Structures are given as C-alpha cells and as structure tokens.
Amino acid sequence: MGLVRGDGLGWPAWSQRPGTTRVFGAPASTPDVSSDGYATVRALV
Numbered sequence: 001m002g003l004v005r006g007d008g009l010g011w012p013a014w015s016q017r018p019g020t021t022r023v024f025g026a027p028a029s030t031p032d033v034s035s036d037g038y039a040t041v042r043a044l045v
Helices: 039-044
Strands: none
Touching: none
C-alpha cells in the first residue's frame, strides 16, 4: 500500500549510482555489475 500512497517502493536501492545495474544470466566473463547497464537502450528512453 505504501506505493499507492506515494510512500516509496518499500525497499532501499542497492546502489546509489545512477545507471548501475546487476547482470544476471550472462557468460562467466561478464562482470556481475555494470556501471552503465542501460547504455545499449539509452536512445529508446
């Protein structure tokens, strides 16, 4: 209900740096965290 009332999502962000994303299901050579995970779709946003 907090989301409906505008109180936020109810869980803290795992990173305070904008664009930082977790990488799941990638090959082992891919890092677990990407500093700019949205770079490939930025033109769409």
